[in-house]
Amino acid sequence: MTTLIVDDDPFVIKLLTRQLTSLGVTGIDGQTDSSAALTAIADHLSAITLLFCDLQMPGVDGIEIVRHLATLGYRGGLVLISGEDARILNSASELARVLKLNVLTALQKPITVAHLADVLTRLAAMPTGTPPAPRAPRRSYQGDDIAQALTRGDIIVHAQPQVSFADRHLVGVEMLARWLHPQDGLVFPDQFIAEAEAAGLMDGFTQSVLQASLRAAAGWAALGLHPQISVNISMDNLISIGLVAMVETELNRVGVPASQLTLEVTESRVMQNEAAALDVLLRLRLKRIGLSIDDFGTGHSSLAQLRDLPFSELKIDRGFVHGASHDPARGALCSASMRMARELGLSVVAEGVEDQNDWDYARLVGCDIAQGYFVARPMPPEKLPAWLTDWNAQR
Ligand code: C2E
Ligand code: CA
Ligand code: CA
Numbered sequence: 001m002t003t004l005i006v007d008d009d010p011f012v013i014k015l016l017t018r019q020l021t022s023l024g025v026t027g028i029d030g031q032t033d034s035s036a037a038l039t040a041i042a043d044h045l046s047a048i049t050l051l052f053c054d055l056q057m058p059g060v061d062g063i064e065i066v067r068h069l070a071t072l073g074y075r076g077g078l079v080l081i082s083g084e085d086a087r088i089l090n091s092a093s094e095l096a097r098v099l100k101l102n103v104l105t106a107l108q109k110p111i112t113v114a115h116l117a118d119v120l121t122r123l124a125a126m127p128t129g130t131p132p133a134p135r136a137p138r139r140s141y142q143g144d145d146i147a148q149a150l151t152r153g154d155i156i157v158h159a160q161p162q163v164s165f166a167d168r169h170l171v172g173v174e175m176l177a178r179w180l181h182p183q184d185g186l187v188f189p190d191q192f193i194a195e196a197e198a199a200g201l202m203d204g205f206t207q208s209v210l211q212a213s214l215r216a217a218a219g220w221a222a223l224g225l226h227p228q229i230s231v232n233i234s235m236d237n238l239i240s241i242g243l244v245a246m247v248e249t250e251l252n253r254v255g256v257p258a259s260q261l262t263l264e265v266t267e268s269r270v271m272q273n274e275a276a277a278l279d280v281l282l283r284l285r286l287k288r289i290g291l292s293i294d295d296f297g298t299g300h301s302s303l304a305q306l307r308d309l310p311f312s313e314l315k316i317d318r319g320f321v322h323g324a325s326h327d328p329a330r331g332a333l334c335s336a337s338m339r340m341a342r343e344l345g346l347s348v349v350a351e352g353v354e355d356q357n358d359w360d361y362a363r364l365v366g367c368d369i370a371q372g373y374f375v376a377r378p379m380p381p382e383k384l385p386a387w388l389t390d391w392n393a394q395r
Contacts, residue, residue, distance in 0.1 A: 143199025172228030318352020
């Protein structure tokens with residue numbers, strides 16, 4: 001068991017070491033150089049159980065360190081410390097929590113022995129073992145139920161508008177799966193997607209969602225509306241051989257051009273299976289189907305990985321958009337994602353635009369397209385034309 005203290009002030013390291021020792025902690029190391037510290041952490045990842053990290057250091061800043069720790073998959077306890085700004089401290093811990101790090105607490109200097117005793121109590125109470133899967137769903141439905149829903153046609157789609165920041169015109173719609181359950185009413189995807197994946201049902205599921213989405217697109221086209229249609233696909237789809245042919249067949253069936261379709265894949269999942277996915281992604285892209293990297297910011301992709309994959313769009317996760325204007329950590333992630341996207345020539349969608357502040361901020365950092373409750377909630381496809389009339393009347 002090792003405790004590591006990272007602070008550019010050697011006096012703080014000395015003091016903390018003395019205080020922790022007085023509480024019975026052994027095996028304490030200190031680092032004054034943040035880049036050297038990152039190397040040390042990478043080298044001794046599983047040995048470090050407790051990490052104290054100062055946020056204001058020359059060179060690597062606190063946000064960067066938090067991102068690095070998440071990328072490395074650091075599973076020990078984390079204590080963020082700061083000499084000055086309580087706001088930065090709060091935002092950094094919030095960011096760290098979003099990135100699934102075990103933040104024990106955030107401390108403002110000067111740090112007392114009582115603070116440290118509290119840290120040790122929290123460390124002891126920290127759950128051990130493997131971290132929970134991100135966004136673990138409630139497993140309330142069985143694979144069999146979902147299979148039956150697919151056969152009965154109970155899986156439907158709702159459409160959520162995406163509008164341009166520049167002039168507010170409708171650019172696209174994301175099609176979101178809903179289960180019209182005979183007893184339970186409208187069931188949301190977090191209650192059945194993971195189960196459908198586990199039951200190996202995603203090929204049929206995605207085909208149903210795509211069919212429903214393209215039917216909606218054909219209906220809108222008849223009214224002169226041609227929004228970009230975004231459909232979520234799972235990693236299972238990308239590594240199954242039939243995907244490209246299935247998508248082409250469905251497009252041809254309704255006569256919707258391939259370039260009007262965008263497929264969204266979650267960042268974390270695609271990066272874990274980069275090699276397997278690349279071939280299919282390239283083939284889809286060659287057919288002019290749009291490819292969007294979803295929930296960006298939660299998957300720690302490197303610029304190099306992103307450059308290698310043929311994406312056309314990036315969606316900044318709603319966890320980093322909503323509240324970004326008054327939260328430096330979220331704001332930093334938002335604008336860093338923007339810079340990255342610009343460098344790669346990707347168009348950027350801000351998800352989770354819930355209020356005027358979110359809208360103003362995402363627009364200011366340069367996002368192209370807004371999606372979120374501030375624009376509209378997901379709605380049945382037949383409601384879209386009336387919504388659009390209202391929306392256009394107000395813009
Ligand atoms: P997602 O792809 O990130 O979809 C956006 C989710 O954010 C939707 O939740 C949407 O209703 C919600 N949302 C939209 N605007 C706001 C906002 O302003 N604030 C907040 N807090 N939330 C907002 P939904 O429909 O419950 O979908 C959840 C997830 O389920 C989706 O996340 C997507 O990962 C997955 N999913 C949905 N439909 C499908 C599908 O057909 N296939 C697959 N594979 N996954 C799907
Ligand atoms: Ca999505
Ligand atoms: Ca998303």
